[in-house]
Amino acid sequence: MFLPALALGCVLSGMVADPDPFSAPLLPAAVHVEMRTFVNGLHAPPFSRLVIDIRPTNVAGVIEYHRGSLGFVAGESFRETIASSVRYTPSSNRAMRTTEFGANGISVFEGSAGPLGFLRELRLHRDRGATQTTTESTEARIVTSAMAGRPTVEVTFDNRTGTIPLVRLLAGNVTARFEYSKYEPCGEGNALYPRRIDLISQYGGERPDNTSIIIIDIVRPIAAADEPSEAVFPANTVIHDRTNNTITDGTGKLIGEAPPPPSVTPIGGFWRRNGTLTTVTGSVVLMGLVAWIWHVRRRA
Amino acid sequence: MLVCWLNHIAKRSKMHRWPALLMGLLWSVASAGMAVELLADPLGVPRAGPMWASGFAPALLALVVLAEKLAAILLWTGEVRAGAILGLALLCIYSLGLTLWPADRRLPCGCLPFRLGDTITSVHPIARNFVLATLHLLALALCHDKGRGSVQLAEPTIADAR
Numbered sequence: 001m002f003l004p005a006l007a008l009g010c011v012l013s014g015m016v017a018d019p020d021p022f023s024a025p026l027l028p029a030a031v032h033v034e035m036r037t038f039v040n041g042l043h044a045p046p047f048s049r050l051v052i053d054i055r056p057t058n059v060a061g062v063i064e065y066h067r068g069s070l071g072f073v074a075g076e077s078f079r080e081t082i083a084s085s086v087r088y089t090p091s092s093n094r095a096m097r098t099t100e101f102g103a104n105g106i107s108v109f110e111g112s113a114g115p116l117g118f119l120r121e122l123r124l125h126r127d128r129g130a131t132q133t134t135t136e137s138t139e140a141r142i143v144t145s146a147m148a149g150r151p152t153v154e155v156t157f158d159n160r161t162g163t164i165p166l167v168r169l170l171a172g173n174v175t176a177r178f179e180y181s182k183y184e185p186c187g188e189g190n191a192l193y194p195r196r197i198d199l200i201s202q203y204g205g206e207r208p209d210n211t212s213i214i215i216i217d218i219v220r221p222i223a224a225a226d227e228p229s230e231a232v233f234p235a236n237t238v239i240h241d242r243t244n245n246t247i248t249d250g251t252g253k254l255i256g257e258a259p260p261p262p263s264v265t266p267i268g269g270f271w272r273r274n275g276t277l278t279t280v281t282g283s284v285v286l287m288g289l290v291a292w293i294w295h296v297r298r299r300a
Numbered sequence: 301m302l303v304c305w306l307n308h309i310a311k312r313s314k315m316h317r318w319p320a321l322l323m324g325l326l327w328s329v330a331s332a333g334m335a336v337e338l339l340a341d342p343l344g345v346p347r348a349g350p351m352w353a354s355g356f357a358p359a360l361l362a363l364v365v366l367a368e369k370l371a372a373i374l375l376w377t378g379e380v381r382a383g384a385i386l387g388l389a390l391l392c393i394y395s396l397g398l399t400l401w402p403a404d405r406r407l408p409c410g411c412l413p414f415r416l417g418d419t420i421t422s423v424h425p426i427a428r429n430f431v432l433a434t435l436h437l438l439a440l441a442l443c444h445d446k447g448r449g450s451v452q453l454a455e456p457t458i459a460d461a462r
Binding site: 173203209210271272276279280283286289290291293294297 | 350354355403407418427428430431433434435437438441
């Protein structure tokens, strides 16, 4: 008598409370991660080190690049919240303030630090009414989310382990694969976090063009509700605010208006849209001329 | 009429040599570019970035360098028919390769030691190959000589006459 009632209760509760399709039950909510990156490719320096705090509504951290005998040199620090995203490059003493993080739901540094950012991005896509499809099997659940102006995100949830083994970003014929493996406890209950990430980008076909191996050395849970400390710059820093297109110094004093982005001339725009068609048409005309010259010379 | 006039002008101004010389220059630059890409590590030359050909075996790329160099030599020495056919074959192989292993159109083929600009990358690589193929055919048509596979690209000298 009790068991059938319990079963019915479970079914009804399942029908009433729609489970979060983007939950990976064994992933932590917020983590501090320190990792080393080995890049096999030419799109980034071969060795780098990233320290990052990932929370549900913000990320903050610093990336260091290995520069020969100088060892690891601070490359860029970042503090990204829904309201504003600030990235600072100490070598040039310049910073950029945007709303990228709030607009995209993920930091550019985050994918190579773990799968949590992609969950935030999926939720943001859902809130904005993006096209989302879920493919369910006993072993895995694959959620695909496509929002205009962003690469299509495809997240694979492993139903057996409660983790995310794979995320793919698809943009045209360019694919980026984030393979998360070696899940181990991270000090928060039974939560797991990957210790190795393989990032493979491909330009069409199956041939990888760039491969990065990321080894995560330190993971520890942090408070999910905390906000990162405010970004502080030297007084002579040049800060480009891309939201209102101004340039200020480190004290907030306005230096001037940022120059507008490069514009495309009508001819340039036409060429970008119809370059291939125009080239083929020109070639066909030239081919006709070749045939005519051939004909005339053979008759001569 | 127009073609006859163009033909006349081309003959008088030796313009008929230009497409062959231009295509010879193209293959010469291409073979040098790929050789630099191939020998970048031993020579310590910085690479321009990932290229379409980067994934292929170095021995195959070395063969392509030799074929490109041969095409350049043939086109420059007046063996326009052989040079143009070899050049067309290389373009066909590249187009076929692009079809089988498609790549981002911004990726250079591997024959140039630098990245291509937006003006060029706006055009699909196979369409670019079509232009080059047409120029080869133009070279072939302009240098066509009945019954001969070669044309004399240089004026005979007094020494030759003797």
